[in-house]
Amino acid sequence: MIRIVGRSSSHYTRVTRMFALELGVEHRFEPILQLGSVDASTYAGNPALKMPSLVDDEGPLFGTENICRRLARGRRDVVLRGDVEVRVVANAEELTLHGMAADVDVILAKLAGQPASPKVVRGLENSLAWLDEHLAAVRAALPAGRAPSFVEVALYCLVEHLPFREVVDVAPYSRLATFCQEFGARASAVETAYRFDAKA
Template identity: 30%
Template sequence: MNKPKLVGTPLSHFTRKIRILLAELGIDFEFVRATSVLATSATGYGENPLLRVPTLVHGGDTVIESDHIARYLVGKYDPSDRFGVRSERVEDLNRLAVVNGIMDNEVTLILAKRGGLTDLAGSAYFAKLAIAIEAGLAWLDDHTDPEAPGFSYGDIALVCMWQHAAHYKIAEQLDRRRRISGRVARFAARPSVASTAPEASLAEAAAAGWKPT
């Protein structure tokens, strides 16, 4: 089967979950960089009808939704599921849901601003999204053990959420969340993590001629 093609943007935290997983599993893949997440044709999103990334194209399959892509990859390449992608433990499911929810809210706020809205704090809905980000971070901080052994899919998602929030300065006083920051710091130098960090990813994309539109 030909090598997987992953469509995403250099800063997309949902795409980064898959980039890190692919690297950890040693799977060679082609990274196709989308130039805009405000484009209105599915073409730029690997034909994801929801106009989002990531999208994975592999053989005859097109897989959308980051966690589904992760499950697909594990099914094909890592049946022992060494990172716990398919974990059904309630604590893993809840942590992943909170991380994904924070990431979703970040995307909505960033794209609302990029799309032209200026007074996000003045809208009850957008203000609520920002409050939920803070509440989600507080919850995650309480439910993260910085010293727990191993590196799991939950850790991959946590790192992607955290470094993206730091890059976009989307949350208040991230330093307050010492348990999350401690856990992320443990993995920051791991090659799969360091090579996909926001600044590294942007530099790599620029070197490859990528320009956002």
């Protein structure tokens, strides 16, 4: 059985778990309980000591996008990053991934007891404002009859993660809030709600 190794509190991990659930891929989730570990085996062999990883009979596969492509193998109704050659979709994909990385930067600064870089915070807020403004155009450009796209799942996971980790206020982005309320009703979202993993 496929194993997904990561954290329930990680937006990168949640994207992969939601994809697996949406596509009906049988899998087992294995939480990383020692996030400070410098042993690659903790991260399913990822030498960069990062998550998530997928492990199947071909071995480990590292990174959110790679994992989503593996999960979508053989499916024609799945829209992954770069599949839609429309500029607004490409920009939304880029800004969503930028937002996910900036989110982590802010969290790491807080954990170190340091203020987040003003440029990082402003870039994150600017990205959210752009995504809020262009959300309808992005979704309209995606194919009808699709399974949830990578950009939709990743955007949902990002926007929900920001208040969970108290990174930035998302209240000003009303269109994103409506989208998250709608998307959050999906069974895959409910099952993967953010929480901090703890040893049993």
